[in-house]
Amino acid sequence: MNLDRPCSDILTEAWQRYAFANDAGPYLLIPQAILQPRDEQEVQAILAASKIKRIPVCFRAGGTSLSGQSVTDGWLVDIGRHWRSIEPVDAGQSVRVQPGAIGGLVNAHLKSFGRKIGPDPSSINSAMIGGMLSNNSSGMCCGVVHNAYHTLESIRFILPDGSLWDTSRADEASRFRTEKPHLCTELTAIRQAILDDPELLDKIRLKYQQKNTVGYSLNAFVDYQEPLDILSHLLIGAEGTLAFISQAVLKTLPDLPEKATALGFFADAHSACDIIPELIGIQADAVEFMDRASLESIRNLEGTPAELPLRLSEHEKLMGLLFEFQAADKDALAHKLENFRTRCQPHLKPLSPIAFTQNKKEQANLWKLRKGMYPAVAAMRARGEAAILEDITFPLPRLADAILALQEMFRKHQYANGIIFGHAKDGNLHFVISQPMASPQDTDKYARLIDDMVDLVVHRFDGALKSEHGTGRNMAPFVQTEWGTHAVELMRRLKNAVDPDGLLNPDVILTTKPKLHLENIKDLPIVEDVVDKCVECGACEPRCPSRDFTLSPRQRIVLRRARQRLIAQGRTELAKQLDIDYEFAGKQSCATDGLCALDCPVAINTGDLIKQLRKETNTPGSKKIASQLASSFGLAERAVGASLMLGRTASSIMGAKAMQGLTKGLSSVFSGFPQWHQGLEGQNESIDKSLLSKFDECDLVYWPTCMSRMMHGTSAALVCVADRAGVALHIPKDAIGRCCGQAFSSKGFPDSALAKQSELIDAMWLWSDRGARPIVMDLGSCTAFITQGLADLDP
Numbered sequence: 052m053n054l055d056r057p058c059s060d061i062l063t064e065a066w067q068r069y070a071f072a073n074d075a076g077p078y079l080l081i082p083q084a085i086l087q088p089r090d091e092q093e094v095q096a097i098l099a100a101s102k103i104k105r106i107p108v109c110f111r112a113g114g115t116s117l118s119g120q121s122v123t124d125g126w127l128v129d130i131g132r133h134w135r136s137i138e139p140v141d142a143g144q145s146v147r148v149q150p151g152a153i154g155g156l157v158n159a160h161l162k163s164f165g166r167k168i169g170p171d172p173s174s175i176n177s178a179m180i181g182g183m184l185s186n187n188s189s190g191m192c193c194g195v196v197h198n199a200y201h202t203l204e205s206i207r208f209i210l211p212d213g214s215l216w217d218t219s220r221a222d223e224a225s226r227f228r229t230e231k232p233h234l235c236t237e238l239t240a241i242r243q244a245i246l247d248d249p250e251l252l253d254k255i256r257l258k259y260q261q262k263n264t265v266g267y268s269l270n271a272f273v274d275y276q277e278p279l280d281i282l283s284h285l286l287i288g289a290e291g292t293l294a295f296i297s298q299a300v301l302k303t304l305p306d307l308p309e310k311a312t313a314l315g316f317f318a319d320a321h322s323a324c325d326i327i328p329e330l331i332g333i334q335a336d337a338v339e340f341m342d343r344a345s346l347e348s349i350r351n352l353e354g355t356p357a358e359l360p361l362r363l364s365e366h367e368k369l370m371g372l373l374f375e376f377q378a379a380d381k382d383a384l385a386h387k388l389e390n391f392r393t394r395c396q397p398h399l400k401p402l403s404p405i406a407f408t409q410n411k412k413e414q415a416n417l418w419k420l421r422k423g424m425y426p427a428v429a430a431m432r433a434r435g436e437a438a439i440l441e442d443i444t445f446p447l448p449r450l451a452d453a454i455l456a457l458q459e460m461f462r463k464h465q466y467a468n469g470i471i472f473g474h475a476k477d478g479n480l481h482f483v484i485s486q487p488m489a490s491p492q493d494t495d496k497y498a499r500l501i502d503d504m505v506d507l508v509v510h511r512f513d514g515a516l517k518s519e520h521g522t523g524r525n526m527a528p529f530v531q532t533e534w535g536t537h538a539v540e541l542m543r544r545l546k547n548a549v550d551p552d553g554l555l556n557p558d559v560i561l562t563t564k565p566k567l568h569l570e571n572i573k574d575l576p577i578v579e580d581v582v583d584k585c586v587e588c589g590a591c592e593p594r595c596p597s598r599d600f601t602l603s604p605r606q607r608i609v610l611r612r613a614r615q616r617l618i619a620q621g622r623t624e625l626a627k628q629l630d631i632d633y634e635f636a637g638k639q640s641c642a643t644d645g646l647c648a649l650d651c652p653v654a655i656n657t658g659d660l661i662k663q664l665r666k667e668t669n670t671p672g673s674k675k676i677a678s679q680l681a682s683s684f685g686l687a688e689r690a691v692g693a694s695l696m697l698g699r700t701a702s703s704i705m706g707a708k709a710m711q712g713l714t715k716g717l718s719s720v721f722s723g724f725p726q727w728h729q730g731l732e733g734q735n736e737s738i739d740k741s742l743l744s745k746f747d748e749c750d751l752v753y754w755p756t757c758m759s760r761m762m763h764g765t766s767a768a769l770v771c772v773a774d775r776a777g778v779a780l781h782i783p784k785d786a787i788g789r790c791c792g793q794a795f796s797s798k799g800f801p802d803s804a805l806a807k808q809s810e811l812i813d814a815m816w817l818w819s820d821r822g823a824r825p826i827v828m829d830l831g832s833c834t835a836f837i838t839q840g841l842a843d844l845d846p
Contacts, residue, residue, distance in 0.1 A: 082127035112181030118523025150181025169197030187288035426652035432485035591647035604657035643797035644832030665799030685788025749781035
């Protein structure tokens with residue numbers, strides 16, 4: 052084994068290490084290298100090399116964790132790159148997944164079966180299965196019963212010693228006892244120690260009736276007797292400190308199609324919280340709480356209920372509840388709503404009658420408002436401030452008092468912008484505050500807040516310091532405060548038995564450093580105004596075309612901030628090197644299509660940053676060339692199209708590999724000569740014009756984008772599909788030579804972009820008979836760009 056290359060893909064350049072350093076949490080460590088294993092053998096090699104070289108290992112999937120569990124100054128093992136397999140099993144009753152599969156895509160694979168996975172975190176469209184298992188994710192609807200722990204069917208994992216285990220195999224438990232006698236003995240002994248301690252046993256049973264991700268999942272010792280079963284469930288919520296999870300089979304749930312949703316307003320916390328037990332009793336699927344400050348944060352968002360401003364003006368202690376009932380059919384839903392009317396409504400004290408909606412658009416809007424609270428606060432924070440999201444659990448009977456206590460804590464520590472919201476039926480609250488993290492005074496203020504929060508949650512309300520976000524580095528110093536000395540001693544015995552070298556994610560969950568939560572706190576230096584609101588959550592990454600090629604949108608922003616930190620530290624040479632590497636990795640390889648903004652919680656279009664940077668470096672000569680190209684775009688389009696047709700013809704004769712080799716050789720001799728790529732392969736398809744209609748007979752006017760006109764395939768396919776669907780399309784005769792302007796804008800030539808965009812808008816006005824007929828386009832980024840251009844027009 053090559054100790055310096057335990058896997059085939061290793062990233063060691065400074066720009067790569069700094070790009071991968073950040074996750075969604077509040078801590079920052081710079082890894083020594085990023086390793087991207089392709090299979091289990093390479094993971095085993097990484098673990099072996101880590102042991103010999105004494106380098107810590109941290110596994111990361113989506114990087115959406117919030118408690119500091121996916122950052123390291125050792126080896127960062129990126130699992131999101133290659134481990135993306137999703138396989139529904141037994142008609143979707145279960146699903147076999149690898150750790151790099153995105154949760155939302157898993158549900159997309161299950162949708163045709165009417166199923167979904169249990170965990171439903173708000174980050175499900177960017178969070179990956181590896182993190183969801185390692186953090187024991189839950190969410191808005193799944194509660195405790197359907198979290199990752201309780202929906203685990205089987206798991207495949209690699210221990211620090213390199214041994215591979217798969218609980219789906221019938222004889223695996225027996226093999227585990229035979230080959231791991233010491234570990235089995237220790238797991239059994241820890242279990243017995245818990246059973247012999249009635250106080251701890253009761254505490255475990257009580258704490259896991261509610262959401263709790265502080266420390267290891269000690270309930271595994273109570274729920275299971277077989278050592279392999281105990282260990283496999285301990286891995287859920289272990290945050291990568293015990294093993295590498297290479298695959299899991301999860302039990303799925305019905306994705307109930309019928310829903311009724313309502314948002315109610317209440318005069319104070321008690322009148323809102325008093326009804327929650329009744330809602331749980333009639334099986335409300337979701338009950339979401341919002342305090343006055345969180346409601347204030349969304350008052351100006353599109354779709355906000357008309358009565359909200361009035362309620363805010365009338366009630367200083369206003370609270371909101373968003374609740375939803377779900378059912379398999381309309382009759383079952385009607386039964387649930389009748390239960391609500393007869394059992395809950397008499398006890399409700401809303402400020403106005405509760406009105407349920409079954410309109411999917413209205414429901415989506417209500418959930419958008421609920422999910423928009425964190426982004427709203429994040430967007431309002433001052434430049435350079437961090438948005439800090441905490442995650443705590445309180446006993447349900449004391450939830451209202453806990454909310455009032457948290458609000459008092461905000462006032463004490465002068466966090467005027469703090470908001471509270473959360474999953475009320477689980478007693479799970481999130482609060483968001485914002486503050487700078489650049490000075491010792493900032494850190495001291497944060498430290499005082501955390502100390503008071505720990506005292507409030509643990510000693511005053513007997514709650515949990517982390518409900519669903521994991522312990523991480525953030526709460527590691529306080530695990531003993533919550534669990535007590537004996538429980539933490541048993542956790543340490545577990546860690547030492549499984550990972551005796553302590554190289555898997557050290558200091559995460561368990562630490563000996565009482566101030567670990569205040570070390571390596573990430574500041575957010577001011578860079579460019581267009582991206583300063585970024586919270587580094589990673590929601591943008593799945594849509595990015597270049598994320599597996601060079602950088603994701605988050606990483607492009609992260610490197611701008613890293614550069615600024617280095618300059619502030621006087622490390623100007625390294626900052627200059629980042630600038631050099633950023634030229635291609637950050638600027639040239641960005642598609643600037645704006646897709647990242649669609650999922651960004653604060654609506655950042657990282658492409659705007661890249662356009663701005665490109666514009667700054669464009670010369671007068673390049674601007675002139677862009678202007679000339681814009682004015683003769685039709686000629687350029689025909690030339691490119693002809694070149695592609697010639698290239699495809701040559702490739703079909705020579706073979707793709709020979710064509711690639713030839714153009715690569717020519718490129719090495721003639722600088723700038725284009726290289727042939729397999730993505731350019733295909734037939735020289737042209738549109739079957741017999742399938743098109745005259746303007747006065749068409750249903751839609753179709754404008755093929757310039758990319759489609761040059762590549763041909765998409766346009767031909769769209770026309771064919773429309774014909775089969777009975778939709779009559781008309782393509783204007785003067786479509787050729789038109790461009791939405793995106794190509795020029797993306798390269799930092801706004802004047803040329805505006806000229807082409809305006810030209811196209813004028814043409815579309817005529818093509819559509821002054822707006823009488825709809826126009827369809829075939830490329831999302833171009834559609835978005837021209838739509839924005841229309842929105843910017845003067846009324």
